[in-house]
Amino acid sequence: xxxxxxxxxxxxxxxxxxxxxxxxxxxxxxxxxxxxxxxxxxxxxxxxxxxxxxxxxxxxxxxxxxxxxxxxxxxxxxxxxxxxxxxxxxxxxxxxxxxxxxxxxxxxxxx
Amino acid sequence: xxxxxxxxxxxxxxxxxxxxxxxxxxxxxxxxxxxxxxxxxxxxxxxxxxxxxxxxxxxxxxxxxxxxxxxxxxxxxxxxxxxxxxxxxxxxxxxxxxxxxxxxxxxxxxxxxxxx
Numbered sequence: 681x682x683x684x685x686x687x688x689x690x691x692x693x694x695x696x697x698x699x700x701x702x703x704x705x706x707x708x709x710x711x712x713x714x715x716x717x718x719x720x721x722x723x724x725x726x727x728x729x730x731x732x733x734x735x736x737x738x739x740x741x742x743x744x745x746x747x748x749x750x751x752x753x754x755x756x757x758x759x760x761x762x763x764x765x766x767x768x769x770x771x772x773x774x775x776x777x778x779x780x781x782x783x784x785x786x787x788x789x790x791x
Numbered sequence: 792x793x794x795x796x797x798x799x800x801x802x803x804x805x806x807x808x809x810x811x812x813x814x815x816x817x818x819x820x821x822x823x824x825x826x827x828x829x830x831x832x833x834x835x836x837x838x839x840x841x842x843x844x845x846x847x848x849x850x851x852x853x854x855x856x857x858x859x860x861x862x863x864x865x866x867x868x869x870x871x872x873x874x875x876x877x878x879x880x881x882x883x884x885x886x887x888x889x890x891x892x893x894x895x896x897x898x899x900x901x902x903x904x905x906x907x
Contacts, residue, residue, distance in 0.1 A: 682833075710893050721882060721898035722834070729893055767834060771893070778824075778847055779896070781834040 681705055683770045685782035692758050692789050700753040700785045702768030711744050711751040712769040712779055715762075722767060725753075758789045793817070795899035797883050803905045809871040812902045814883030815864055824896065825858055825868050826882040834882075840866065873906045880904070 683704040690698050702711060710729050714722040728744035728751060739756040755762055765786050769779035796815040804810055816823045825837040838848040843860045851858070855874070860866040870877055880903050884896040 712895070714896075714898075721900050724895040724897065727893060727895060769896075778836050778839055780836075783833045 682780055683768055683782040685766075685768060685785050687785060688783070689786040690788070692787070694760060694789055694791055695757050696789075698755045698758060698787060700755075700766050700768075700787070702751045702753070702770070702782055704749045704770050706749065706770070706772050708744075708746060708749050708751075708770050708772060710771040711742070712771070713742055713751075713753050714767045714769065714781075715764045716767065716784075717764040725766075755787070758787075760789050760791060763787055763789045795883055795885050795897055797881075797899035797902055799902060800900060801903045801905075803907065804873060805907050806874055807872045808906075809869065810873045810877075810904060810906075812868040812881050812883075812904070814866045814868070814899060816866070816883070816885030817897055818864065820885035820887050820897070821863075822886045822888065822894075823860060823866050824884040824886075825866070826884065826898075828880045828882060828901070829878075837868070875906045878904055878906050 683702050686701045692698055712727050713725040716722040728742055730746040742753045744751045765784040767781050767784045769781045771779050798813045821842050823840045826834050827837055828834045837850045838858045839846050840860045856870055858868045880901045882898050882901045884898045886894040886896045888894045
């Protein structure tokens, strides 16, 4: 079952912060985050494994709450280059053979 | 290192024609995925190979679609006969290991397919 992402779209000014959420109805083992710019391939950002850890990539970080089956992606002091569609992909067990991707959150950063 | 290589980048063909999409995964990666992306349905997994063996093809829409991986460095996705509703961007991705849920997937640039 496809994870649910919210919001569907967000518009920011450069320097503002944003949070993108990803929720699943299934028990999760891992959550992946990818960013896709228009006309390009999705690019891997980070993986979070169960344990509630938080990871960071430059000014982008994420958390994973396995009890709530949720992950959140935090974008701090947004830059123009952050614009794109963000997808979460969820894996339901350690030997899961596939990810199920959410429908995406379109992020636009304006100057 | 070279990334995942897909060809062609664009394909325009008429309904009923056979379409073959090609993918070369990253060297050393054991898992290969074919995805289809549309506005309506988002990013859908079609089929997944591990060590050249198809593991999960439950996402293949119907018998018109077939995929092969004859060796570790090449895979094809074939549509025969093609229909307008097959128009989409098709991505190939690879990852290093069998336990795919904790390995990043590396995507190719995709093939933009238009069936007239």
